[in-house]
Amino acid sequence: MQADIVYRRLRELIVAGEYSPGERLTEMTVSESLAVSRTPVREALRRLEGDGLVQGAGRGVVVHALTSDYLEHAYAVRSALEALTAELAASRHRAGRVAPAALADLERDARLLEDVTAAGNLDRAIRLNRRFHRGIAKMAGNPIALESLDRLWDQIIVSTRDSLVPPERPDAVADEHRRLLQAIAEGDGPLAGRIAGEHARATRKVLE
Template structure:
């Protein structure tokens, strides 16, 4: 991994983890010291993050993207289609015998990790890991890349944790429905469940944001 890549991954990880809020100024000297890199590769990393929609370059640094509630809601709608597709493809691959029993076991383990998470941070982390694994099981690299960008944009620009609160029980139930559909090799059911799950999250976001 190059120094530029290290700087990119370092800043991106901090953004997604919520170390900075939308509208916060990221100062190059501070970031360079934190990451242990010089400012030249850091600037290149910030340019890549700007292209990804996570920051806007401003003087000697960058500003964390601030998106309107409607803009974030639109991202959720786009994500719903993508996640419906990846769940569908994962189920199709399982029906075709392309997924192993150990992969299905790993899928269930990730679902249980979300249910058993005891803190907000661990719940957010395990929830993303589950969604990422469903995408991985789809075997579609284009969808995986698109979702990686959308997940990051939503995390950075909304600064809102949707894994807690009154809909947590419904979230777990929807996760189980998605996993069951993949395990059963039912692509249609998996698509519907995957899309519906993210659409529900979109409505939860809209309710909390207004």
């Protein structure tokens, strides 16, 4: 479906920073830029507004510019939710309620994320980073927490790129992910929750 293609492409451009926060987008300019009709653009912009990546402004939309206060609140919620899901994931793993393949997938994604980030492919790193954290949330077995995190990640995903830019941050992220996976594998819920919460707060600090 063409609207899906337009939606994915616009989302990629926003996350990649091709459209700057506060930049105005209209159906006409986007349709001309992507060489498509205005109908799929209209639907794509509605979906992006639902994701929190753009907001309505007259006849068009503007790319959502997240204020420092908004990010502070968003990352506080992310920290709490990811601490919860990490603790639940570790507890479920200890109880034998997590398939071994699920943890193996997380370990594979963590290694791949390290390689991709080191290679400077931040677009792919953003996708892998989200998949890694979403994998932990799925492992937690709490659909409300997963849905809440999905919504939150949609709104703050643009900040992920900025958080990976500092030269020292990728190594720190890799170490935090490794320690988090080890705590989950050992079934240590409190430790996993603490590491996950601290990881989210460290990411926020980089963005200050």
